[in-house]
Amino acid sequence: MALSRxxxxxxxxxxxxxxxxxxxxADPTEGGEARIDGRPVTIGRAGSLYERALALNHPYVAxxxxxxxxxxxxxxxxxxxxxxxxxxxxxxxxxxxxxxRRVPMVSAIIRHSFGDSSFFSGVCDFVVQLRGTxxxxxxxxxxxxxxxxxxxFEELGGVDVHRRNGQIxxxxxxxxxxxxxxxxxxxxxxxxxxxxxxxxxPGAEPGEVFDRGSFFEVRGGYAPSVQTALxxxxxxxxGVVASDPSTDxxxxxxxxxxxxxxxxxxxxxxxxxxxxLIDSPAPVADGPGATTSSLSRMLMLAQxxxxxxxxxxxxxxxxxxxxxxxxxxxxxxxxxxxxxWPGAQAGYFGPAAGESWAPDxxxxxxxxxxxxxxxxEAVLGAAPVGRPGPLRAWPVGF
Amino acid sequence: xxxxxxxxxxxxxxxxxxxxxxxxxDLRRRAQAAESHSLDAxxxxxxxxxxxxxxxxxTFASFNRPITDPGTPWPQGPVGGQATIAGRPVIxxxxxxxxxxxxxxxxxxxxxxxxxxxxxxxxILHGTGEPDLGERxxxxxxxxxxxxxxGPAFPYLLQRDRTIPVIAMVAGDTFGRAAFTAGxxxxxxxxxxxxxxxxxxxxxxSHRDATGLVDIxxxxxxxxxxxxxxxxxxxxxHAGGTLPVTEAEVGPDDDxxxxxxxxxxxxxxDMKAVIRRLCDPHxxxxxxxxxxxxxxxxxxxxxxxxxxxxxTAPIHSAGALTPDSCVKxxxxxxxxxxxxxxxxxLQDxxxxxxxxxxxxxxxxxRSMTMLQALDLATVPKIAVVIRKAFGLAxxxxxxxxSGDLLLAWPxxxxxxxxxxxxxxxxxxPQTRDMGAEERAAFLAARLAELAVNFEPYGxxxxxxxxxxxxxxxxxxxxxxFLRATAGRESEPRARPLASWPRWP
Numbered sequence: 001m002a003l004s005r006x007x008x009x010x011x012x013x014x015x016x017x018x019x020x021x022x023x024x025x026a027d028p029t030e031g032g033e034a035r036i037d038g039r040p041v042t043i044g045r046a047g048s049l050y051e052r053a054l055a056l057n058h059p060y061v062a063x064x065x066x067x068x069x070x071x072x073x074x075x076x077x078x079x080x081x082x083x084x085x086x087x088x089x090x091x092x093x094x095x096x097x098x099x100x101r102r103v104p105m106v107s108a109i110i111r112h113s114f115g116d117s118s119f120f121s122g123v124c125d126f127v128v129q130l131r132g133t134x135x136x137x138x139x140x141x142x143x144x145x146x147x148x149x150x151x152x153f154e155e156l157g158g159v160d161v162h163r164r165n166g167q168i169x170x171x172x173x174x175x176x177x178x179x180x181x182x183x184x185x186x187x188x189x190x191x192x193x194x195x196x197x198x199x200x201x202p203g204a205e206p207g208e209v210f211d212r213g214s215f216f217e218v219r220g221g222y223a224p225s226v227q228t229a230l231x232x233x234x235x236x237x238x239g240v241v242a243s244d245p246s247t248d249x250x251x252x253x254x255x256x257x258x259x260x261x262x263x264x265x266x267x268x269x270x271x272x273x274x275x276x277l278i279d280s281p282a283p284v285a286d287g288p289g290a291t292t293s294s295l296s297r298m299l300m301l302a303q304x305x306x307x308x309x310x311x312x313x314x315x316x317x318x319x320x321x322x323x324x325x326x327x328x329x330x331x332x333x334x335x336x337x338x339x340x341w342p343g344a345q346a347g348y349f350g351p352a353a354g355e356s357w358a359p360d361x362x363x364x365x366x367x368x369x370x371x372x373x374x375x376x377e378a379v380l381g382a383a384p385v386g387r388p389g390p391l392r393a394w395p396v397g398f
Numbered sequence: 399x400x401x402x403x404x405x406x407x408x409x410x411x412x413x414x415x416x417x418x419x420x421x422x423x424d425l426r427r428r429a430q431a432a433e434s435h436s437l438d439a440x441x442x443x444x445x446x447x448x449x450x451x452x453x454x455x456x457t458f459a460s461f462n463r464p465i466t467d468p469g470t471p472w473p474q475g476p477v478g479g480q481a482t483i484a485g486r487p488v489i490x491x492x493x494x495x496x497x498x499x500x501x502x503x504x505x506x507x508x509x510x511x512x513x514x515x516x517x518x519x520x521x522i523l524h525g526t527g528e529p530d531l532g533e534r535x536x537x538x539x540x541x542x543x544x545x546x547x548x549g550p551a552f553p554y555l556l557q558r559d560r561t562i563p564v565i566a567m568v569a570g571d572t573f574g575r576a577a578f579t580a581g582x583x584x585x586x587x588x589x590x591x592x593x594x595x596x597x598x599x600x601x602x603x604s605h606r607d608a609t610g611l612v613d614i615x616x617x618x619x620x621x622x623x624x625x626x627x628x629x630x631x632x633x634x635x636h637a638g639g640t641l642p643v644t645e646a647e648v649g650p651d652d653d654x655x656x657x658x659x660x661x662x663x664x665x666x667x668d669m670k671a672v673i674r675r676l677c678d679p680h681x682x683x684x685x686x687x688x689x690x691x692x693x694x695x696x697x698x699x700x701x702x703x704x705x706x707x708x709x710t711a712p713i714h715s716a717g718a719l720t721p722d723s724c725v726k727x728x729x730x731x732x733x734x735x736x737x738x739x740x741x742x743x744l745q746d747x748x749x750x751x752x753x754x755x756x757x758x759x760x761x762x763x764r765s766m767t768m769l770q771a772l773d774l775a776t777v778p779k780i781a782v783v784i785r786k787a788f789g790l791a792x793x794x795x796x797x798x799x800s801g802d803l804l805l806a807w808p809x810x811x812x813x814x815x816x817x818x819x820x821x822x823x824x825x826x827p828q829t830r831d832m833g834a835e836e837r838a839a840f841l842a843a844r845l846a847e848l849a850v851n852f853e854p855y856g857x858x859x860x861x862x863x864x865x866x867x868x869x870x871x872x873x874x875x876x877x878x879f880l881r882a883t884a885g886r887e888s889e890p891r892a893r894p895l896a897s898w899p900r901w902p
Contacts, residue, residue, distance in 0.1 A: 094800060097770045098894075119790070122766030137761050137790065138752040141826075146819040151754045165760050261899070283574075285599025286609075292902070293609040295596040299556075299581035300899040306556040307897070322596065330556055348574060349597065393897055395728075395770060397763035 010045050010063045013110055017061070017179045018043060026052060031063070036183055039191055039198075046107065046120040050096060057192040059104040061182060062120055064135070065111030096123060101269035101392040103192045108182050109168075110175070112153065114139045121167070123396050125266055126218070128170040128181040131159045135167070163221035166259060167397070170218065184216055188230040188237040189270050193388040197271060197380075200235040209277070209315075209369050211235065219259055225249070226256035228263040233275070234373035236380065239267035242277035243317075243324070249281045252323030254290075257297035258398045261304045265394050268308040271386025273376055276314045280324025282350040298323040300398075306330040309389035311379045313372050316340035317365075320357045321350055328357055337375045339363045429457050437570045439477040439492035442522045446567075446623040447481035447490055454479040455511075456504045475499040478508045480517075483627050486635060486642075489515075492522035492569075493576055502527075502575070509555070516636035518563045520626060521583065526598060527575025555582045560736035560896040563633045567622050568612075573598045580611070582900055584733055585629050585685070588612040589622045610689035610726060610902040628683060632697035632704045633737050638890055641738065646678045646702040648877045651870035656807070659746070659785055659869075663811065669694055669711045669746065672784065676744075676873045678702065685733075686726055689902075692716075692751075693723035695730035697739070700873065703880040706734035708772075709744035710795065712785075718751035719791045721759040722902075724768035729901035731768075735775040736896040738887070740880055743772070743781035745795040748816050749788040765790060773798040774894045778883035782872060783810040783854070783863065796863075803879055804863045805872070806854040812863065813852040821845040 010031070015023055018034035018041070026032035031044020033056070042053035046062035053060035099105075107124040113135045121127045121135055129135060136157030143149050143156070154160070159171035169185070172178035190197050204211035214232035225248035229240040241260045243250030252260070267274045286294050305312065305327045314328045314337065325348050331338050338359045340346075346357030363371045430440065443452055455478060476499050478491035489512035491505045499505070505521065512519040555578070558564065566583035571593045580586055580594055588594060588605060594612070595602045605612035614629070616622035634641050655675050660667055673682050677698035684696035692714040698707050708727050710717035734741055750756070750765060772779070772794060781796045783806040792812060796804050806812065814820065821844045822829075829837045850856065854866045867875060 094773060094798065097773045097798065118762050119766055119769075122762040123770070135762065136752075136757045137750055137765065142815075142819065142823050143752055145822040145826075146816065147753065149753055156754050157757050161758055165758050167760055167763055283597040285595045285597045286603050288603055289608075290603040291608050293581075293595075293603075293605060293611040295577055295594070296581045296609070296611050296900065296902065298596060299578060303556045303582070303899055390897060393894060395767045395898065397760070397767060 010065070013063050013108075013175075014043050016175070017108070017182060036061075036186055039186070041186070046113070046117040047096075050105075053103050053105075054095065054099070057103060057195070059106065059186055059189070059191060061106045061108065061186075062124070064107045064109045064113045064117045064121055065133075066113060066115065066117035099123075101125065101193060101266075101388070101396070104186065104189045104270065106182055106185060108178055109133050109135050110178065112139065113157075114142075118157075125269075125396065126182075126185045127162075127168045128172055128178050128185075129159050129162060129168045130175065130178050131171060131173050134158055135162060160221075163219075166219050166222035166255065166262075168219075171221070185218075185230070188216070188232075188272065190386050193270055193386050193392065195386060197237055197384045197386065199237075199384075200232055202235040204232065204235055206369055209233070209275070209372070210238075210240070215240070218263070223253060223255035223259045225251050225253055226260055228259055230272070231275075233369060233376060236373075236376050236384075237272050238376070239263050239272050239274040240277070241274065243279040245279050245318075250279045251281055251284065252294075252298060252301070252327075254286075254292040254294040254297040257294070257301040257323060261297075261301045262397065264301075264304045264308050265391040265396065268304075268310050268389035268391035271310055271384065271388070273311040273313065273380070274308070275372060276312065276327065278314060278316045278320050278324040278328065279318040280320060280322055283322035283348070298326055302326045302330045304391060304394070306332070307390045309335075309387065311335040311337075311376060313337045313375060314339070315363075315368055315372070316344040316346065316357060318344055319351075320344065320346040321348060325357060335379050337372070339368075339371060341365050341368075426457060430454075437524050439475075439494040439522070442492040442569060442619065443477055443479075443481070443490055445620060446492075446520065446522065446626060447483055447488070448485065451482040452479055452490070453481065455508060459499070459504055476504045478504055480511075483520075483630055486518075486630070488512075488518045488520055488630070488635075490520045490522070493525055495525070505579075512562055516562055516639070518565065518630060518633070518635055520630075521564065521566045521579045522569050523566055523572045523576050523580060524568070524570030524592070525576045526571075526573040527577070555579060558582065560584060560637060560893070562636045563630070563737060565626050565629055567626055568592050568594050569619055569622065571598075584736070585613050586611065587614045587616060587622050587625050587629070589619055590615050590617050606686075607688045610686050610722065610729075613685040629697075632683065632699075632739070637737055637893065637896065639738075641704050641884075643704070643884075644678075644699060644702040646699065648701045648874055651868070652676075652873060653868075653870040655872065656809075656869035659807075659809075661809070663786060664716070666713045666716065668713055669709050669717070669744065669784075673698065673707055673709060673744065676700070676876065677707070682707070685730060690720060690722035690726040692718060692720060693727055695726055698742070700742075700880055701877040703877070703884060704739055705742050705876075705880060706730060706739040706777075707742045707744065708795070710747040710791075712746050715751055717745075717747040717786075718749060719747060719765065719768070719794065720751045721756055721761050721764040724764040725902040727768050728771040728898075731771040731775050732895035732898045732901070735771075735777050736893055738777060738891065740778040740780070740883060741772070741775060741797070742876055743779065743795050743797060743801065745781065745783055745787050745792070746785040747788070747791045747795065748786055749791045765794065769794045769798055771895060771898075773800045776887070776892050776894060778802050778879065778887075780876060780879045781805065782867075782876075783807065783812060785810055786816070787812045788816050789814050799862075802883070803865075803875075805865050805867050805875060806857070806863045807869050807872075808854065808866055810854045810866075811849070811852040812854060812857045813848075817845055817848045817852055821848055 022035035030048040041059045043061040046064040107121040107127045109129040134153035134157040162168040163171045170181040210231040217229045227242045340358035345351040475494045564583040568588040681699035694709045779801040780803045
């Protein structure tokens with residue numbers, strides 16, 4: 001499928017994404033500094049100017065597109081014939097791999113993205129892809145020549161492939177949606193891991209649990225039995241991991257555990273508290289055809305919960321069985337809150353007689369938001385500054 | 399508070415002590431003759447450790463049963479204590495009857511001793527553990543953590559930063575709490591025919607072939623115990639400890655080794671045969687040998703020095719990297735980085751296996767994670783290009799040039815893409831309108847030009863590799879490297895991968 005209309009050039013795209021008139025080029029073709037909702041960012045072609053963002057200690061936004069470095073020619077001036085051109089540059093640059101998530105990193109895929117520009121999306125904190133583009137290690141053309149596999153751009157690495165396998169956070173149907181997703185993601189995050197959380201109006205209109213309109217789902221099409229999102233409670237940005245009993249009974253499947261672990265890594269790196277809404281059924285054994293051990297992934301998530309130093313709140317809405325019990329059990333006493341709605345049940349293999357896992361008390365559903373807000377305000381203080389936690393050293397993706 | 403009344407005066411001197419000794423002996427015999435269980439924990443321990451070396455800890459822990467009541471059969475809970483394996487001290491725990499130690503208190507106590515004294519921890523697993531909701535607050539080291547009764551050991555394990563090797567063995571069907579150590583240990587051995595899962599199951603997947611969760615399988619418990627002992631033979635007793643170096647000679651250069659590698663660039667061969675010729679005889683010990691077989695991961699010794707080997711295997715999918723093989727290599731690199739085993743990287747790969755299926759399986763993210771793991775690992779790293787090395791796979795298997803020494807055999811081809819594919823891709827515009835014959839001739843000529851640039855000498859001009867070597871000298875090069883780097887790390891060495899979660 002062709003793009004519905006020609007995508008703008010990288011610099012044109014930067015101009016339309018950032019606050020009007022705020023773009024200051026640092027390089028005539030690569031990008032520069034700008035503001036998004038009044039806050040500074042470095043923005044450029046994927047992989048370039050990244051170190052400027054680190055030096056300036058603010059987010060890096062990559063406009064991802066490209067055929068891959070090898071086809072661009074290289075430093076030995078052999079042009080197309082250089083066999084190792086570009087193989088030590090860009091995203092393979094060691095600081096990128098050792099970045100330990102010091103600043104938020106975003107990849108906006110606006111055109112086909114192969115080779116090194118795709119590698120970049122593999123290590124980003126947030127990836128949004130425009131429908132019609134393809135992100136893959138290698139293009140369909142090279143695939144056809146190298147392996148005889150005939151496959152379309154969409155089938156190889158289109159948004160519908162990556163929203164199901166968890167390699168992108170948001171699939172954007174148009175450029176407006178894409179730009180809005182980038183801006184919205186950054187609105188929940190501090191400018192850098194050691195800077196203050198961006199607090200919104202504490203008197204925001206309350207929704208069911210989160211501030212009305214603040215729920216921003218990420219990786220929605222992937223492992224849908226557990227939702228992950230960014231949201232706000234009384235103006236405080238939080239990460240959300242929520243069972244969705246309408247899909248697969250809300251089970252923490254192997255992939256759902258990886259999805260939740262990924263969100264936890266993001267939040268622990270940038271100091272966002274995490275709210276778990278748990279309605280998790282008894283563990284189900286992996287079928288004979290399984291290629292991933294849910295036991296192993298469940299323990300990976302429990303380990304992430306235990307290691308993460310950001311405040312975590314667990315609300316057992318109905319059932320804390322299986323992984324649901326495992327992760328609430330791994331909560332820390334000092335900063336974490338574990339509450340349950342009335343009648344909620346706990347037990348690893350299923351309801352344990354008369355047991356409710358609510359060490360910090362039972363809350364009425366309608367009082368949940370107030371309880372969470374009070375807890376977060378108490379443990380965070382008035383001007384919470386991110387304290388990068390140990391998960392910043394974990395891989396970004398799995 | 400009243401003290402126990404002393405011995406009656408009419409008893410002869412020393413009788414009280416003898417009586418106490420007899421009572422201790424009686425109770426110990428009764429505790430150790432616990433009711434028979436399908437998998438007798440005490441027998442499992444005896445099978446694993448050096449004969450006569452086991453000193454039990456927690457013999458009298460009966461978990462709330464009256465220990466002195468002669469009418470109650472003694473329950474067999476877990477059995478554990480200190481022992482030696484090949485003379486090296488270890489802490490060992492074998493699980494007992496399900497539910498006999500609902501809080502996992504014995505394993506927790508022994509794990510604590512192992513961490514504090516920096517001794518390897520060996521855990522023999524079986525049974526179904528029902529984690530209960532009993533214990534709410536446990537002190538765990540310097541941190542206070544809320545636990546449920548997966549056991550106080552559980553938060554210890556979750557917080558593990560791999561300061562000691564934890565080797566687990568699945569000796570019987572293992573579900574629930576009993577399975578948790580399996581998902582958190584450093585090396586996992588499974589007895590074939592046993593089941594391992596989050597919940598009881600009748601048809602679980604093969605952890606050997608399909609999930610890769612298990613590192614080693616063995617047909618019998620005896621054999622599994624032998625495997626645990628072998629694994630320990632390659633590892634230090636704790637992170638930062640000295641590696642167990644054995645006596646072995648370098649020997650003369652192996653001038654025939656190159657004959658193992660077919661000259662025809664697309665012909666498959668057994669990379670393990672090459673590794674076996676490079677390392678000390680019978681010292682290659684593979685982990686996950688049946689999972690993601692296009693990459694070989696294993697321990698080996700080079701003139702007695704243990705190291706971790708990661709090699710592509712041209713006999714499986716031409717040695718192309720797949721998302722699963724990335725996961726396998728990440729797990730192994732993290733193990734080696736945690737315990738200070740240098741990495742020996744051997745590559746003969748056409749590149750990343752590109753396909754629709756691989757992209758759906760997260761090729762982008764997983765290849766980046768492998769790149770990151772091999773790049774960040776701070777153990778000494780030596781890489782050798784045996785025959786082919788292209789594109790992203792070359793960069794990954796050369797540890798993104800963070801390796802300490804990157805070598806190539808003289809016939810190696812190194813570049814951004816397999817040259818025939820590259821010629822087709824690069825010159826597609828020129829050949830688009832040509833006839834088949836003309837195109838073939840044109841491409842052959844361009845390919846010949848390209849091939850020169852893919853020779854290792856061209857690559858070496860840019861120091862993109864450090865040295866082109868005679869194949870026969872490879873073993874000597876590796877041994878020299880391991881000897882030169884042994885014991886020279888900064889103290890304490892940063893172990894960036896030690897905190898990474900267990901894979902896969």
